[in-house]
Amino acid sequence: MERRGVRDRKSKTDIADASQKRTTKTLPRNQKRGVDTESKPGSKAPFHYKDSGFFSYVLPSHSNTIFAHLHRFRMEELLVDCTFPLQGNAFRAHRLVLAASSQTPAAVLGTGVEEMANCLTPVGLRAVLEFAYCGDVTMDLSEDSVMEEVLDACQCLHMERLRERCMSKITTSPTTQRDKSLAVIKDMWDRGVGCDIAIKAETGETHSAHRVVLAAGGDYFRALLCGGLRESSEDVVCLRGVPSWVIESILCFIYTGQLRLGWTRIWELTDALVQFQLEGALSLCMDFLRDRMDEGSCLDVLVLAETYGLVQLGQAAEEYILAHFQSISAGEKFKDVPCPLLERLLEKDSLCVEIRIPLLSYSELQEALSCSLLHRSPRAKGTLEALQSLMEGNYRGPECQPRTPNQVLVLVGGDTVDDDFRKRVPSQTLWFAQQFHRGSGLIRSIEWKAFTKIPELPRLRHCVCLLNNKLYVLGGRRYYGALDILKSALPDMLCQRDYFSAVSLDGKVFALGGNHDDRQYLDAVEYYSPEENTWRSHPLDTAVCGHAAAVLDGQIYISGGCDSHRRCLPSMWNYHPTRGCFPRSAMTAGAGRAGHVMLALGTGLVVAGGLQPLWMGFGDQLLCELYDPTHDSWSPFPALPRPHVSPGATVLDGRLYVVGGFSANTAMDSKWVHCYDPKEERWEKLGAMPHPYTDLAACSLPLPDLHDLH
Structure with missing residues (x-):
């Protein structure tokens, strides 16, 4: 799978090279731009990562964010620099934004752009401004007079793209139009056209930019240039302590939504992006750290994430460390792990290690007791006592248990054709996958075991939810008539529904939309609270089914x-x-x-x-x-x-499982189980279900709790 935002590292346009042309003071010839020899966070010496190349990461729809901020600036009249007085009203805008959607940007950037108001009308100008800032025109152009005024405005301001939008029946999406406008602004930036501010690095290099684009790029620059501070009126702004290559990277991202990332620059760049509150660029750095994380970098990624409060990145790093703990703990850098962090990792149930204290042999216990670190640390007193009691044969501590719950794939209900192929039969059975078998070549099979039945009635087109380790089976139907649609749960829902969806969140079960009686779809959400043991209803914006x-x-x-x-x-x-x-x-x-x-x-x-x-x-x-x-x-x-079509699905051990359903093209039921493994980045057919069920539900359950059904 191609990861989001990753592009070929040999791109036709190297943004860093383009930015170098805008630097008024060049770096020393023996200093490579954008590369340094800093150490990793927490390391005592420079570390060389396995993957030392640079990769381009792109933020999708970055132009949407930039132009949304520009549009807000116009509404709040921030940094506007041109005014069109028309029929007693003053229409204010940014020259740069108008130039970006014009065929002749230089003409629009000229000082006499306001004089063009003589050939404009309010209707025409509103269309121009809406297109320039939003990439589309929402006003009704069906009236000839309106169309004429808009086309006159297009001719006056050289808005060829807007004219094509008005005349063509096939319209380009607003996002595409904003992408084109941002590309024009980037081209003007490359050539230094219209730049009205310079950013100065600690070492003296300056980088030109457009004030309004810089403010639209992030909260820090918006406050700096629009908040009434001294810098808002200055032509040169100095960013102390920030290297020139970091400023280049920030500006390149603001103008293109792209970053070139590598291990030699990721740490310092991430620090700067947190400081300047550039959330979009920071998300690309986190993508890089997640995508490229290995046994040599995972500890540093965890420290970085905890330093800046990057919760999701920290979770990813911790999961990687726990999964590869055996090899990571043998590395030199593991010696620098702080004791509180080590204790936290050792307490995790998902820790993957081969040996735990109660399983140590006599010689291994002797070796562990001879460790001077254990005797020096006050926190290790309990561990020393456990080791000593094991040596003496009087250990009374907890026995070893599996660190992760024995989660299994479970099939719930559905329907299938009977053995005589005469009729469809709804199922009342719950099956779990006892074992996955791998044969020779591509042959796979699954060993299934039936362990219980749905109480009272069979189900199809139903939903299941796991809440507080209890499995809830909701709604669906028992057969194929309109009167067979169910509302049963514990207690009953407020109305019967099938082909709906259900989730659990914040200690509640939510049932959303669905089919009510084969004629009416539901525009309501019901939620169940175990504490109140009752269902309550909320509206849904639209009636929806399937x-x-x-x-x-x-x-x-x-x-x-x-x-x-x-x-x-x-x-x-x-x-x-x-x-x-x-x-x-x-x-x-x-x-x-x-x-x-x-x-x-x-x-x-x-x-x-x-x-x-x-x-x-x-x-x-x-x-x-x-x-x-x-x-x-x-x-x-x-x-x-x-x-x-209409399958069951669940997530188990980080893998996606899609099971059963049918084919809309052939009307044949499917018996197959497909699994997506993120590490392999592909779907794999694991084998067949006990029967070719469709309209079923699937979930993952801890094996000891399979009997606890509601």
Whole structure:
């Protein structure tokens, strides 16, 4: 899988080289730009990483962020530098933004741009400003008079792209238009056109920039240039203690959304990005650290994350250390790990080690007791006592237990064709995967074991949720009639529903949308609180059925599904129990998706399986997508090898499992289990289910608790 933002390191345009042309004072010839010999955090000597190259990381839709800030500046009249007086109103704007959407930027940047107001009307100018700042025109252009005024404004200000937008029936997306405008601004920056401020490094090098773009790039520069400070009126701003190459990297990111990252510069650059509050650029550094982390760098990444409060990066580093603890602990740098951190790691259940104290042999116990460090540390008193009691044969401490729960893949309900191929039979059985077998070549199989049944009725098109180590089976239907749709749970939901989605969050179970009676889709969310033992209802912004939902970082996300007109949706929503739904960027693979699954993977959400609308009817959707909530963007994800419409899905040990369902193209049920391993970056067919179930649910459960069902 191509990771988000990673591009070929041999790009045609080297941003660092382009930036070097703007530096008015060059570095010494024997000093390589952007490369230093600093030590890693916490190390005593320079460390050479295995991967010492540089890689380009790009932030998707960076232009959207820049132009959103520019638009806000115009609304608040910050840093505006031109005024169009029209019919008693004063329209204020930024020359640079207008120039970015014009065919002749130099003419718009000229001092006489206000004189062009003579050939403009308020309607035409509003269209120009909306296009320049937002990349689109929302006003109704169907009236001839409106169209004429807008086209006159295009001719006056040389807005060829806006003219094409008005005349063409095929419109380019606003994001694409903003990308083009930012590229024009970057070109002007490369050539030094319109630059009105210089950033000075500690060593004296200066780098030119546009004041309004710099302010739009981040909170620090916005406060510096718009907050009434002394620097807001100065032409040269000095950033003390910041090397020239760091300033170059920051400016390159602001103008392009791109960073070139390597181990020799990542530490100092991350420190600067935290200082200057450049969240987008900082996220690229964290992507680099997660992507390139190895046994030589993981400890430093953890220290960096804890120093700056980068929670997700710290979790990733800690998980890596715990998984590779055996080899990391044998390294020289492990000696520098602080005792509190070491204690915290040793207490983790996911620590992967071959030996624990109760399993030490007599000679190993003697060797451990001879360690002078244990005798010098007051914190090691308990460990010494445990070692001594083991030597004497009177150990009374806890026995060794598995460090990680024995999680298993579980199938719940669904329906399948009976043995005579005469009718479909809903299932009441819960199966768990007892063992995965790997045969010769590509042959895989799964050993399944039935362990219990759903109480009372079989289920299909239902949902399951795990809350407080209890499995909740919600809604669905027992057979295929409109009266067979269920609302049963513990206690019953407020209304019956199937083809819905359910998640657990903050100690509650949420049931979202779904089909009510084969004629009406639901625009309501119900949530269940075990403490109150009751369901309560909240509105959902739209009625939806066949959608998917997942929780990531304490937020509920809803993707796709069909609306009340049976239209397949590409939408993505962020749902808050009290504030309602907030639209996010739509999915990009196909015109919509329903009957699919959505699963959390790392810091993103993977959408997989389901069907998509075609010219006539619906077809299988094999393409998958990865959603990044931080940047509100989608990126490609390895496609499924086989169709899975209305499957079950779960996450187990960091891997994604998609099971069963059917094919929209052939109407055949699927019996296959596919697994995505992030390390292998591909889907693998693990084998078949006990029966080719569709409309089923799947989850992962700790084996000792499988009997605890509700």
